[in-house]
Amino acid sequence: MKKVRIVGSGLVGTSIGLALAGHNHGVEMADIDAPRAALAQKLVGIAPPGKAELTIFAIPTSSLEQVIDNEYQLNPKSTFIDIASTKTKSNLLVATVAGLSQRFCGTHPMAGREIGGPESARADLFQGRPWIYTPTPATAEDVIEEVLWLIATVGGQAFLMDAQAHDQAVALVSHLPQIGASLVAHLLQGAKPEFLALAGQGLRDTTRIAGSDALMWSEIISDNKTYILPLLLELNDHITGLIATIDEKQEVQKFIEGGNKGRQAIPGKHGGVVRSYHFLPIVIEDKPGQLAALFHECAEAKVNIEDLSIEHSPGQFTGLITLALSHNDASILASHLSSRGWSVHEVRK
Amino acid sequence: MKKVRIVGSGLVGTSIGLALAGHNHGVEMADIDAPRAALAQKLVGIAPPGKAELTIFAIPTSSLEQVIDNEYQLNPKSTFIDIASTKTKSNLLVATVAGLSQRFCGTHPMAGREIGGPESARADLFQGRPWIYTPTPATAEDVIEEVLWLIATVGGQAFLMDAQAHDQAVALVSHLPQIGASLVAHLLQGAKPEFLALAGQGLRDTTRIAGSDALMWSEIISDNKTYILPLLLELNDHITGLIATIDEKQEVQKFIEGGNKGRQAIPGKHGGVVRSYHFLPIVIEDKPGQLAALFHECAEAKVNIEDLSIEHSPGQFTGLITLALSHNDASILASHLSSRGWSVHEVRK
Structure with missing residues (x-):
């Protein structure tokens, strides 16, 4: 002891x-x-x-x-x-x-x-x-x-x-997304409720961590300004560039493509390469037990769910659940669920 | 017909x-x-x-x-x-x-x-x-x-x-988060793999939509530049402000607090106010059938899962699944799961 x-x-x-x-x-x-x-x-x-x-x-x-x-x-x-x-x-x-x-x-x-x-x-x-x-x-x-x-x-x-490498790494993978999420969320202050009612999963995901503790983060950002500042200057350059070239469709496309490449660089589950999953969308009624019933079916079909996401529509009590599975498991589950009357989209490719 | x-x-x-x-x-x-x-x-x-x-x-x-x-x-x-x-x-x-x-x-x-x-x-x-x-x-x-x-x-x-109101609304709730996600993801290009290996859910969520189609988005951004440009100028102001005041902890705190407020303005599920859920974290082994077995238990306990998220650790085959439930259902499920030997954190408040 x-x-x-x-x-x-x-x-x-x-x-x-x-x-x-x-x-x-x-x-x-x-x-x-x-x-x-x-x-x-x-x-x-x-x-x-x-x-x-x-x-x-x-x-x-x-x-x-x-x-x-x-x-x-x-x-x-x-x-x-x-x-x-x-x-x-x-x-x-x-x-x-x-x-x-x-x-x-x-x-x-x-x-x-x-x-x-x-x-x-x-x-x-x-x-x-x-x-x-x-x-x-x-x-x-x-x-x-x-x-x-x-x-x-x-x-x-x-x-x-190494301590320096650590601080540089977290500036990029932790402090930068915090600042990015806070930036986007900042602009939502005072927005018309009827505009915000149209918010989808994209806005929710992008700003999720904007809810983090402000006192703690003010300290982290100040402590790590050595490595955060160059990233902020880079962000600034990209926004200035986008503002300057917003009339040139090709430049805007290059900007979005740069984001595509950066996103692809993030390793997937288990720190390895991103696995190729099949995404199986299922529409469920938002009433007690629906999700549990769905996973009960998954257990019966003996498939392994790799990941999942839930989307809700404003003002309506239905939800779309997207399951990520191996291609083989997706086929098995799609047939199983369809045969039980679930609203599942057929596996096409 | x-x-x-x-x-x-x-x-x-x-x-x-x-x-x-x-x-x-x-x-x-x-x-x-x-x-x-x-x-x-x-x-x-x-x-x-x-x-x-x-x-x-x-x-x-x-x-x-x-x-x-x-x-x-x-x-x-x-x-x-x-x-x-x-x-x-x-x-x-x-x-x-x-x-x-x-x-x-x-x-x-x-x-x-x-x-x-x-x-x-x-x-x-x-x-x-x-x-x-x-x-x-x-x-x-x-x-x-x-x-x-x-x-x-x-x-x-x-x-x-109204068409103008629509374009202004989607600039804020759809086009702005797209640009924010692409901006953050941009800076990941060429980053050291050992840095990116530390990426957590925060980075993943913030950049999820950065993977969107570049051609389609270049058109949307160009078409809607009237309403996107003011938002980009605002973004630019906030970054410039953050760069200028990074040494003043109180200013940085105000910046994060602004993001807190904006985040809170997003309506919750069903377009209404954010419901108060209880978040129940459960550690699962990442092997076939674990998630299905978990939801099988949820079905047995007759509880309604409002939302859920899955987190994975790099290089290790365990995952943390967090279920969102009503406080009452969370208590019921926590006791049920614990009695069946699941690694669930006790409900304390």
């Missing part, structure tokens, strides 16, 4: 606590907000006495600055890690505390929820999710081992990266 | 043909590409002889210009409609043909697929989808009746709008 001290009792900190407690490790929850720490502690169980072997900073980098000295003095033999979304800044902060660099390793679990707080924490939050760790040349071997132990224990998947 | 002539045998034209043929109406398919028209005709059945009572232009506005005179001379007593994504331009074209304005009504079915061609057509494409119609003061009463008959027959939901 290990003793772990978690500084920061928000969603991520408490979720790590729950996951470790689930494996019978002793967890001590701390927070600048005492009632919050008390709630988190209640969720993860009783904190054992003694010094912590591992200290996890589950707080924003701006708060790390305020507690780092104190925590190192409290447990000088502990291993220290943080879980903030940017990594070069925490390394800089750690380097200001003599002796700490050897005992520290930055990490970033790529998991979260659209809601925060210890009450939203989940022991399974990291299950199967990538968890990046970014040691510096100063980081001791046993510290890295401790990090790998933690990631494995909570069910995450460890990825080794 | 009505005779309908459909000029344009692509996805939308052929889908209208299939839906009408399914209700025993006579459909004549036409296209500038003869083999394409022949395939579409084969799919919808044999064209009856005689004049068409209704002519549907299922072609881009640039092609409308080339055929409109000829079609009016062919069937001067017919009703004419088009289905292009922008409406002011088709009205302008129609006004150039003497006598046609009375017989014409622009329409826009808000339905489509990520793939095109008659072979992808579906009789149920318009089922439950909004279908906007934009008559002008010149449009005759019986023409509007014919439009409403068509929309009802193919299962769509008719929305009356």
